[in-house]
Amino acid sequence: MKLILLNRHAASRTLELGKWSWALLSACFIGVPLGLVSVSYQHGFGEGVASEQATRISAQEQQAIERAETLAQLSVEAQSRLAAMTRRLAGLQAHVIRLDALGSHLTKMAGLESGEFDFSGPPALGGPAMRLPGARLPSATEVESQFSVLDAVFARREAQFDVLVGLLSAEQLRTEATPAGRPIRSGWQSSPYGQRIDPITGERAWHDGADFAGREGSDILAVASGVVSWSGYRAGYGTMVEVSHGDGLSTRYAHNQENLVEIGDLVRRGDVIALMGSTGRSTGPHVHFEVFKNGRAVDPASYVRRTHR
Numbered sequence: 001m002k003l004i005l006l007n008r009h010a011a012s013r014t015l016e017l018g019k020w021s022w023a024l025l026s027a028c029f030i031g032v033p034l035g036l037v038s039v040s041y042q043h044g045f046g047e048g049v050a051s052e053q054a055t056r057i058s059a060q061e062q063q064a065i066e067r068a069e070t071l072a073q074l075s076v077e078a079q080s081r082l083a084a085m086t087r088r089l090a091g092l093q094a095h096v097i098r099l100d101a102l103g104s105h106l107t108k109m110a111g112l113e114s115g116e117f118d119f120s121g122p123p124a125l126g127g128p129a130m131r132l133p134g135a136r137l138p139s140a141t142e143v144e145s146q147f148s149v150l151d152a153v154f155a156r157r158e159a160q161f162d163v164l165v166g167l168l169s170a171e172q173l174r175t176e177a178t179p180a181g182r183p184i185r186s187g188w189q190s191s192p193y194g195q196r197i198d199p200i201t202g203e204r205a206w207h208d209g210a211d212f213a214g215r216e217g218s219d220i221l222a223v224a225s226g227v228v229s230w231s232g233y234r235a236g237y238g239t240m241v242e243v244s245h246g247d248g249l250s251t252r253y254a255h256n257q258e259n260l261v262e263i264g265d266l267v268r269r270g271d272v273i274a275l276m277g278s279t280g281r282s283t284g285p286h287v288h289f290e291v292f293k294n295g296r297a298v299d300p301a302s303y304v305r306r307t308h309r
Contacts, residue, residue, distance in 0.1 A: 220272065
């Protein structure tokens with residue numbers, strides 16, 4: 001192949017290129033641009049892949065961060081719910097303790113056997129474990145709802161128990177304040193209530209009480225709870241104690257050797273209030289026992305026959 005080089009100021013030149021020269025020249029004019037294009041493409045493709053990988057990694061990191069934040073939020077909510085349930089459980093435990101105390105108090109007040117209603121431990125329950133088909137553990141919301149129901153039930157039970165305690169207390173006070181039994185531990189009834197022959201004059205006379213004879217200095221007992229309304233000497237009665245029991249009832253214990261209580265003292269049934277003697281109008285050591293109902297002396301026999309509850 002021949003190449004003619006033209007020059008305006010000099011003679012033209014002719015170059016003859018062989019096969020190898022032409023191939024080298026073609027490579028320079030065609031290969032170099034192609035190489036540059038290829039290198040540019042490879043470089044751009046590599047940067048694109050790297051950019052895509054970086055974008056993918058960044059998205060994964062963002063998802064991981066979001067998951068971590070979600071888990072952290074769930075953990076905070078779980079801790080908050082656990083704290084709320086713990087507080088609710090503490091409140092229910094307080095209710096249970098109060099109900100146990102009320103139950104024990106009611107058991108004693110009602111006179112039930114200690115083993116019949118034992119509030120010191122859990123109730124006696126049992127049976128084989130049988131899981132219901134499709135049964136699942138309750139959710140936190142369901143548990144909180146059950147807590148609320150139990151809280152309301154305990155509150156109602158407390159109110160009912162408080163009313164029952166009040167009723168039993170009133171009944172117990174009424175029972176304790178009602179005369180029952182004899183005013184002595186040992187001895188015998190020497191004179192009944194009603195008409196009799198007066199032991200001093202020998203004439204028929206009315207006797208407002210019942211006489212119980214015994215050993216001088218022996219105990220005289222209150223037959224009911226009440227407040228001492230008289231303690232001292234009274235004509236005919238000698239040294240006497242009078243106890244007011246409320247509801248119009250009062251009792252008298254006369255001819256005492258010594259009184260052991262003062263006016264205003266609170267006495268319980270069975271308390272020793274005096275010692276047996278023979279003061280006043282008396283023929284020997286005994287206690288003259290009277291029961292007054294609304295200011296009138298009544299036959300003490302029905303009260304003496306009563307048993308202590």
